[in-house]
Amino acid sequence: MAEVPDELIRLERSAEEERARLAGLTGEAYDAQWRRWREASDRVQTAITAHARESGAGRQEVEEATKRAVRNTQEDPAVE
Template sequence: MAELPDELIKLERTAEEERAKLAGLTGGEYDAQLRRWREASDAVQAAITAHAEATGAGPHEVGQAVQKAVRGSQEDPAVE
């Protein structure tokens, strides 16, 4: 796979950070954070789809490469 744009990596990191913030929340705080995570995840998916279309790569392939680049380079932000 060709090199991934920095923007894709940044978006995935943001989504992972928003996911990690769900830990320990309940009720309305959980619901609000869940919305933030979903919005971040939707932004990642839209960017992955756009990049795949622009490069002719498969969206699944691009998505896995982005996840590997982010998750392979850092520990899970939900685990402290």
Template structure:
């Protein structure tokens, strides 16, 4: 996989930030945050699929490259 587009990296970071916000929540607050995380995750998957189709790449390879780019460039947002 060549270069990972900035848009995919931004979307993945947003999804990871939304996931990290789940920590410590319960009840309705947890459910609402879970929905936000799922929406962000769905947006990542849609963007990965579209990018893979546009470039003729394997979606799994694109997803792995995006995750690697994000995780290698920042600390886990759940630890902050």
């Protein structure tokens, strides 16, 4: 399993929190929140790719390890 830097965990948590905020929104509010979630998601994906390149680990392995690390340390923010 790839080692997951704290920065990747922080970015993934942020993206998940933005995703959770979509719940119950409609119309323009949903669209605006969706853009915030996509931007947060893009940031984590870019960081995962960079870390995989720098560490020599597989990109998918790094992504899976990051998601596992976040899910193992917190409840699903959509449920809160």
